[in-house]
Structure formats: C-alpha cells, structure tokens
Amino acid sequence: MDQPPGTHLAQLNVATALDDLNSARMADFVGALNRVNAVAERSPGFVWRLKDEGGNATDIQTSGDPRFIVNLSVWETAADLEHFVWNTIHKRVYRKKANWFEVPKSAYFVMWWVPAGHMPTAEEALARLAELNANGPDARAFGWESLPNIELWKQQQCA
Numbered sequence: 001m002d003q004p005p006g007t008h009l010a011q012l013n014v015a016t017a018l019d020d021l022n023s024a025r026m027a028d029f030v031g032a033l034n035r036v037n038a039v040a041e042r043s044p045g046f047v048w049r050l051k052d053e054g055g056n057a058t059d060i061q062t063s064g065d066p067r068f069i070v071n072l073s074v075w076e077t078a079a080d081l082e083h084f085v086w087n088t089i090h091k092r093v094y095r096k097k098a099n100w101f102e103v104p105k106s107a108y109f110v111m112w113w114v115p116a117g118h119m120p121t122a123e124e125a126l127a128r129l130a131e132l133n134a135n136g137p138d139a140r141a142f143g144w145e146s147l148p149n150i151e152l153w154k155q156q157q158c159a
Contacts, residue, residue: 007115012109013071016065045077
C-alpha cells in the first residue's frame with residue numbers, strides 16, 4: 001500500500017501491563033519511557049505523539065483498565081517509523097515486552113494514513129485498531145505487512 005500524497009502515517013500500539021505501572025515489576029519499562037520518547041522526537045520523520053502532562057501517554061485512560069496503555073504517534077513516512085522502531089533503543093525495549101505486558105489476544109498495532117497536519121485522537125486510533133481486528137488489513141487500517149519496501153519487521157520475527 002503506497003502512501004497517498006499529502007499524508008503522514010499514524011500508528012497506535014496498545015498493551016496491558018502485567019502489574020501497576022508504579023510497581024517494581026514495571027520499573028524498567030517505566031524508566032525507559034523518557035529515553036525512548038526522546039529518541040522518537042529527535043528521529044527523522046517524527047511529527048507528533050500523544051502525551052500526558054508527564055510526557056508519556058501512560059496516564060491517558062482509554063478503557064476501564066488502568067493497566068491498559070496506548071502509544072499513538074504520527075510519522076512523515078513508514079520508512080521513518082520503521083527506522084525508529086528497529087534501529088534505536090526502542091528495539092531493545094520492545095524485545096523485553098514479555099517481561100511487562102500480557103500476550104495480546106488480537107492485533108495490538110495498527111497504522112493508517114492521515115492528512116498531513118492531522119493529530120488523531122486516542123478514540124480514533126482505537127477505532128482503527130478495532131477495524132483491523134474485525135476486517136483484517138485494508139486501506140483504513142493495516143500493519144507492516146501491507147507496506148511495500150518495509151522489511152525490518154520480518155527480520156524481527158513480528159510477522
């Protein structure tokens with residue numbers, strides 16, 4: 001799926017923590033957030049990310065479960081997001097996700113094209129994830145497998 005002119009790429013990933021975010025079990029994850037987010041914001045192609053007053057999105061409640069967290073960002077291109085995900089500190093933190101988060105029972109990551117300048121809401125993003133889970137990938141909600149010339153995710157065994 002090629003990037004339409006005048007658009008950026010939005011991404012949402014969600015997770016349910018195995019413990020409260022202020023617990024000892026989650027300390028390494030919470031401690032890495034500021035570094036990962038700082039690298040994201042300095043990365044080529046970064047446009048915007050959802051964040052709370054603490055600089056993360058962990059306090060933004062989108063469900064009745066306080067352990068359910070969202071990460072929502074916008075990137076100029078899929079290649080920019082791919083570089084950040086697989087070639088920065090993010091990759092090291094991502095590899096440890098089983099230490100901190102429940103194994104998802106359905107898709108937990110979705111991407112979609114947004115008009116340049118649009119900052120999606122958490123509600124909009126969760127609706128896209130629900131679409132992906134209900135209908136599979138299409139032009140409105142897709143994963144890495146739908147993007148041409150994006151290969152690093154396959155090497156990381158995310159397929």
